[in-house]
Amino acid sequence: MRSDVSRWSAAPAADGGQRLRASNRRIAWTLASIAAVFFAGIIATRWAGGGPIATGVMGAAVLLFLVVAIGRNLRRGDERARGSTGQMDASPREAARADPQRHDASDAAGEVPR
């Protein structure tokens, strides 16, 4: 029972770090906004009374999330069209990995058994 784990070395890409932080924040705000919708939604629904309001609250929230998500995607598409690198599609971690400054030092570091 073993899996192969090797170590990296080399300096990080500052750009990759920033992208990672931005991605962290994006996930956090998305999740926090979902929590806020549930919290305010349940109160608003009962305050205004009943099913149509509940449907309206959830519908508006889903619509808002869709608009934001589609808007972000369109903006990224525009940036790509203006000649940005293909790394726009990569996750922050993948982008950091793809940084040419980083290299897999597994040969030097040896295998670490799990």
Next chain:
Amino acid sequence: MSSIAHDHAPELGHDDHAHHPSGIARWLTTTNHKDIGTMYLWFSFAMFLVGGTMAMVIRAELFQPGLQIVNPEFFNSMTTLHGLIMVFGAIMPAAVGFANWMIPMMIGAPDMAFARMNNWSFWLLPPAAILLVTSLFVPGGAAAAGWTLYPPLTVQAGMGMDLTIFAVHILGASSIMGSINIITTILNLRAPGMTLMRMPLFCWTWLITAYLLIAVMPVLAGAVTMLLTDRHFGTSFFNAAGGGDPVLFQHIFWFFGHPEVYIIILPAFGIVSQIIPTFSRKPLFGYASMVYATAGIAILSFIVWAHHMFTTGLPTAGLLFYMYATMLIAVPTGVKVFNWLATMWRGAMTFEAPMLFALGFLFLFTMGGFTGLVCAIMPVDVQLQDTYYVVAHFHYVMVAGTLFAFFGGAYYWIPKWSGTMYNETLGKVHFWSSLISFNVAFFPMHFLGLAGMPRRIPDYAQQFADWNMVSSIGAFWFGATQLLFLYSMIRCAAGIGPKAPAKPWEGADTLEWTLPSPAPYHTFETPPRIRHPVPGAH
């Protein structure tokens, strides 16, 4: 809100302790996931002792029929606070403590994604706990309507109820921040090669739990906010006198409350899924099906809440839907139990304390799940509603399920946390004493419930006396046994005992065991690269 980017020391872990303050400042200001995990675990154990003391008061009063020790109002406060403290103060923080300690080390991350928010999540807990406990001393006493906080009692109660509502708000905020942190950490900080389907199952169960928390904690917060406005701002959400609907609160509460059961049990499933393969020296059987079963349980948990409300006058179609939907949960749960058994099948098993607790979990949780199925049968539940049968059922799930898994997890990882091996004899005595005393305490409650003894009542008919006495003796025994665990953990924390090797368990194969013991203060600042296709596979 701060986020952690990777540092790039060339080591997997290093032990440079000059990087953090010492003394009280270390614990107040720490952003280290291990420190925060340690604080969560000690806090939860302290709250476990507080909630346990309340349970002792309850069982002392129920030792004999009649009123001997406390008055009925105080008894009701004890049952209420015992439930709230155990659920929100002991079990959930313990699960978050395990998550803080283990998730970054299991996925090869240097820390949690939002380290400062992690600190803040923890330090919200002590004020909430103080609010809950000190509500006993305010005029009118603590909340006494049961941990479910049903109106109309909670609309009419004294200021202890306000403190409880505020505490629930704070605890909810802490849980949501913790969940955001865990989801972000797992999604963004996994080491290269650690794909989602290569993660240890503990990380999967916590990822799903965190999503559940994000969805349902705000609903509880909304419910208690409406309760607060009913009490003080003239609204009538639940106040029947103003045209409100008390049953509406039950719907909202159990929309939170039933997923909450899985919020509590899923991390325990994750811990057991780490322990059983290790001590069976085999990979986990059916890893993918375990992931899907966990997700299935989480999804189903949203559509079964009204099985807690079979006696509230739901329409027949609703009763049938909730009954069958509840029974459906047995399918993914059965998949998990089957996979744990299949993992052990023909394994080279050994029975150290973690494995004993995992097996105890498996046996007793299955019993608790089975009595849950009994309660899910609507015509039967009408008879059992609010009897001791239900108390027995959920203690088999909460205590023998979650708590046993957490004890197993603590014994399993304490060598990594402290660098010291626990005393195996003490661990085994703790297990057997817990197993026997737990059953002495809670198994008779099935008989009491079937005979019709109602819960949350300090007095009872003479016919229930014998089994109540047995149950109380078991409860005192179980409570005293936990001091063994405390002693065992203090010994390890103090470094009394043999030094732990990096990998004390032969069959352990997850990433944390590649680190020295105790785990260095900073780990995986340089991410490892994972190359194996299936976690735990040979």
